Amino acid sequence: MFSGLKERLQAVRNRLGGSIGAVAEAAPPAPAEQAAPSTPATPQKSPTLADKVKILIIDRELVVSAKDIAEALDELEMTLLESDVALPVTDAIIANVRTSLVGKHRKIGESVDALVVGALKSALLNVLGKGFDLPAYIRAHERPVKILFTGVNGTGKTTTVAKIGAYLKKQGFSVVIGAGDTFRAGAIEQIGVHAERLGIKIIEHQTGADPSAVLFDTVQYAVSHKTDVVLADTAGRFHTKANLMSQLDKIRRVMKPDLIVYVDEAVAGNDAVVRAAEFDRTVGADAIVLTKVDMDSRGGAAISIAHTIGKPLLFLGTGQEYEDIIPFDPDAVVEELLGCGA
Amino acid sequence: MMDTLSSSLKDALKKLAGKAVVDRAAVDELVKNLQRALLSADVNVKLVMELSKAIRTRSLDEELPKNTNVREHVLRIVYQELVRLVYATADVKLEPQVILMAGLQGSGKTTTTAKIARYFQKKGMKVGVICADTFRPGAYDQLSTLCAKINVPCFGDPKATDARKIVKEGLAATKDLEVIIVDTQGRHALEPDLIQEIIDLNVITKANHRWLVIDAALGQQASEQAKRFHEAIGIDGVIITKMDGTAKGGGALSAVAETKSGIVFIGAGETIENLERFDANGFISRLLGMGDLQALMEKAQEAQMGGEMDMEAMMKGHFTLRDMYKQLEALNKMGPLKQIMNMLPIGNMQLPEGVYDVTSTKMVRYRILMDSMTPKELDDPGLINSSRMQRIARGAGGTPEEVRELLKYYKMMHKTLKGLKGMGSGGKFNMQRLMKRFSGMQ
Numbered sequence: 001m002f003s004g005l006k007e008r009l010q011a012v013r014n015r016l017g018g019s020i021g022a023v024a025e026a027a028p029p030a031p032a033e034q035a036a037p038s039t040p041a042t043p044q045k046s047p048t049l050a051d052k053v054k055i056l057i058i059d060r061e062l063v064v065s066a067k068d069i070a071e072a073l074d075e076l077e078m079t080l081l082e083s084d085v086a087l088p089v090t091d092a093i094i095a096n097v098r099t100s101l102v103g104k105h106r107k108i109g110e111s112v113d114a115l116v117v118g119a120l121k122s123a124l125l126n127v128l129g130k131g132f133d134l135p136a137y138i139r140a141h142e143r144p145v146k147i148l149f150t151g152v153n154g155t156g157k158t159t160t161v162a163k164i165g166a167y168l169k170k171q172g173f174s175v176v177i178g179a180g181d182t183f184r185a186g187a188i189e190q191i192g193v194h195a196e197r198l199g200i201k202i203i204e205h206q207t208g209a210d211p212s213a214v215l216f217d218t219v220q221y222a223v224s225h226k227t228d229v230v231l232a233d234t235a236g237r238f239h240t241k242a243n244l245m246s247q248l249d250k251i252r253r254v255m256k257p258d259l260i261v262y263v264d265e266a267v268a269g270n271d272a273v274v275r276a277a278e279f280d281r282t283v284g285a286d287a288i289v290l291t292k293v294d295m296d297s298r299g300g301a302a303i304s305i306a307h308t309i310g311k312p313l314l315f316l317g318t319g320q321e322y323e324d325i326i327p328f329d330p331d332a333v334v335e336e337l338l339g340c341g342a
Numbered sequence: 343m344m345d346t347l348s349s350s351l352k353d354a355l356k357k358l359a360g361k362a363v364v365d366r367a368a369v370d371e372l373v374k375n376l377q378r379a380l381l382s383a384d385v386n387v388k389l390v391m392e393l394s395k396a397i398r399t400r401s402l403d404e405e406l407p408k409n410t411n412v413r414e415h416v417l418r419i420v421y422q423e424l425v426r427l428v429y430a431t432a433d434v435k436l437e438p439q440v441i442l443m444a445g446l447q448g449s450g451k452t453t454t455t456a457k458i459a460r461y462f463q464k465k466g467m468k469v470g471v472i473c474a475d476t477f478r479p480g481a482y483d484q485l486s487t488l489c490a491k492i493n494v495p496c497f498g499d500p501k502a503t504d505a506r507k508i509v510k511e512g513l514a515a516t517k518d519l520e521v522i523i524v525d526t527q528g529r530h531a532l533e534p535d536l537i538q539e540i541i542d543l544n545v546i547t548k549a550n551h552r553w554l555v556i557d558a559a560l561g562q563q564a565s566e567q568a569k570r571f572h573e574a575i576g577i578d579g580v581i582i583t584k585m586d587g588t589a590k591g592g593g594a595l596s597a598v599a600e601t602k603s604g605i606v607f608i609g610a611g612e613t614i615e616n617l618e619r620f621d622a623n624g625f626i627s628r629l630l631g632m633g634d635l636q637a638l639m640e641k642a643q644e645a646q647m648g649g650e651m652d653m654e655a656m657m658k659g660h661f662t663l664r665d666m667y668k669q670l671e672a673l674n675k676m677g678p679l680k681q682i683m684n685m686l687p688i689g690n691m692q693l694p695e696g697v698y699d700v701t702s703t704k705m706v707r708y709r710i711l712m713d714s715m716t717p718k719e720l721d722d723p724g725l726i727n728s729s730r731m732q733r734i735a736r737g738a739g740g741t742p743e744e745v746r747e748l749l750k751y752y753k754m755m756h757k758t759l760k761g762l763k764g765m766g767s768g769g770k771f772n773m774q775r776l777m778k779r780f781s782g783m784q
Contacts, residue, residue: 082387084561087378153584153612154448154557183612186452186484189500193479207487238587265448269384269561271589278588292447295530295563320447320477 008079013116015072066102073098084300086273089127089307096123121334127303128330132287132312134164135171138229141258144176144222146230148215148257150248150283152275153236155265156291156317158187161233162194164289164315166322169200173228178218179204180211180251183235191233198322201227211235211247212254219255232257239278248283260285261314264305265292272301273308280309291317294324299333358413369401369416376420384561384592389427389599396423421626427595428622432579432604436465438520440513440547444540444571445555447528450583452481454555454609455525456488457617461607462521463494470519472512473498474505474543475527485525492614495519505539509546524549531570544575553579553606556594564593568600579606582620586610591625661756663720667712707740708748714738723752 073094080090100119138145147164149157158181165175177195179202181187188204195202203218215232222230232255237244252260262285264272279285288309290302293316306313313328354372361368373394380390400419407415441458443451452475459469471489473496475481482500489496497512509524516522524547529536544552554577556564571577580601582594585608598605605620712720714737719725726734726749731742738744 078387081381082562084384084563087382152559152587154450156448184484185487186480186482188480189483190478190480238584240587265559267446267561267563267567268557268559269564269589269593270382271384271559271587272561274588275559292530294532295446295567300561 008083009120012072012076012079013120015075064101064104066098069098069101080300080303084267084269084272084304086270086300086304086308089273089304092307093123093127093303096126124303124334125330127307128333129306129310129312131328131330132314133327134314135168135173137259138168138173143226143228144219144230145228145259146219146222146232146255146257147259147261148232148234148252148255149261149263149289150234150279150285151236151263152238155236155263155268157181157236157263158191158194158233159320160263160289160291160315160317160325161191161231162198163317163322163325165195165200165231166198167315167325168229169198174226175229175231176201176203176218176222176225176227178202178215178230178232178255180215180218180233181235182207182209182211182214187233187235201225212251215251215255230255239275239282245282252283259287261287261289262305262309262311263289263291264301266290266299266301266316267292267295268301270304273304276305276308280311285309285311287312287314289313289315289317290328294318302333358416361412364401364406364412364416366402369398372416372420373398380592383590384559384564385427386562386565386592386596386599388565389596393423393427424626425622428598428605428625432606432620434461434606434619436462436467439522439550441521441523441551441553442540442544442547442549442575443523443525443553443555444575444577445528446530446557446560446567449528449555449557449560450609451528451555452485452525453488453612454581454583454607454617455485455523456492456494456614457609458607459489459494459521459523460492460614461617463492468518468520469494470516470522471496472509472516472522472524474509474512474524476502476505476508477527481525481527488614506542506546509543513547522547531567537570537574540571541574551579552577553581554597554601555581555583556591556597558582558584558587558589558591558594560593562593562596565596565600568597572601577601578603580604581607581609583609586612586616663712663715663723663752666752666755667709667720707744708751711735711738711740711745711748723749 076097077090077094080093081087085093097119100122101115104115149161151157161177165177168175177191177200179188179191181191182205185207188207192202192204194200201221203214203221205214205217211234215230218230218232221227232251234248234251235244237248239245260283262276262279264276276285276288288305288311290305290313293299302313302316313330315325316328318324318326354368354375357368358365358372376397377390377394380393381387397416397420400423401416404415404419406412443455445451455471459471462469471485471494473482473485475485482498486496486498495516497508497515499508502508505527512524513522524543526540526543527536529540531537543549552575554568554571556568560567568577568580577597578601580594580597580603582591582605585591591608594605605622605625608618608620608625610616610618711734714734715726719730719734726745728742731745734745735742
């Protein structure tokens, strides 16, 4: 997973380490020059001065300047961009790494690597935030827990609903699915087949019906049958379509979801940021599911979206089978990206 | 976000305007802004770097042609280099052919298949569609429902599991038709079984065209995926979908560069008519925020067959309810106002959302209301007082509130177009005044 980003980040890490290391090697002559003019000025104290210089060279703390790491940061910028991290988010991460590195004091003996990795790691963790433990949330919450899935067209909402249904069922929860995509041709059939295969109850109306009504019925069903979780599928919609967004808002008012899960795909580029922000602004989002992570994704979209709306990632979708879904663990992802032992 | 980028691009261009010789610093700034704009539009990082290098060298080395100023000179180079990126437009011939659709999961293959079927049908060809997606539940239902709407035969079997078999049967069943489009299951390059499947389908169908469907939002991954698809079946055309969102489709440029093919169509909308032929110059103009006149002209021409819309008069500001009626009639063919506005060369001008917030059902209501107006009222909406409003409402089976809403919408449109008029003639267009007027409206 995210192997592309991983390799490149490691290259940058070496590079950053390298340029700071180079500073370390180049640094000792500088204090020596400083010492030279001062020697004639205080000839009587030359032994003490020699000691001072010695101390200066050996114990001197190095100060990392912006210039030292500028080139390496440029490279990091390109790396992030190539990995689909959106431009504004890239800027934010670079700024973060820069502020945490520049002006930092480092003893010569200290490992350069640790310093750089530490900065990158905290920047990334900062952006990715904490994961989200869905089973724990459901256990702690009053049933039924109503989860609404939103997102633009073709990101994999329906498949994700099926996968999460299968996952929760395995965890011992009872699940009902609401076929809220009443717009796209074949959508009800699609979710219907998934539900049948998984042995999950599904509430559906006809194509063209009001999705709010379908999902309301689903919640009613869950209440009267004491079902643990309601998974509400919806039609994909673009954030630019005001009427479709207000339809989503109506769904939200009618079914009162406990969690709004925003679904987007890992292969999306810069637009991921624009639409995530717009969905978050209009109907809200409590958690994110990132799909199609198996497409040799570089993982940038995860970083972009998480940074933009500041909400936790819930799951990663990693394939076409029902079990191809993994709960998101930011520490594990960052560890993997930067290589262990940091 | 794109808007701030294209305006900083414009600022950078402005700095070149007064110069007598090409200024290195100004070119560098322009190139940097251009890079940011293109990267935000998901154009491949390597492509962007190559492009900016070429622009920098050419701008500084090439001699300034006579009668051009520095700004024009540099802009022309930028433009030429960008156009080179999109290669040639792929040809769509109106002849018997088999088209194989390929693409990632959720890129919009099935919807696009139906749209292309509609495109050829409108051009008078006999079209058939084969559903070779035997994996995704509901895929056949989706395609057959879409095809039924436009009366195009759709061959498939929801219970089938072997795509190769169903395609063979489908080809036999559709052999009397001229254009056969084969919709396939979504797949990505790291699924060897599925890649083998599409290689086999390509052999079985002897497809004349293999078109790759690319989501406008697809990022840097586009390049790698397109490369693998190209290696497998030899892609000879790219279709960009979901251009009605905010994504700019830069990923498709990577696909074009990898496959050395052109962009065939652009999909922008959920209805079956929302498919445009690709125009390289227009696409680039839009990428840079300079408007896309040519695509608009094409659309207006097509729409005129039904509604006779006087764009000329509209742009001049003579806009009556009658014009609005025509516009609403033509709307199905022209696409929503927002799409049209995006194509006008008014750069990054932002119109207030209210202008676009009219749903298609409302449009239908408006037309019915206008049907119960007198010719005089249509020409001079100022005549409509409350008693006339009552009459119109009664005639259309609506309420006076609806009439008022219609008039409000008309006024908003009218003012918008008046604003454009000032802009078109290069006059003293006051953006702020226009915005102020609109904020008063809402």
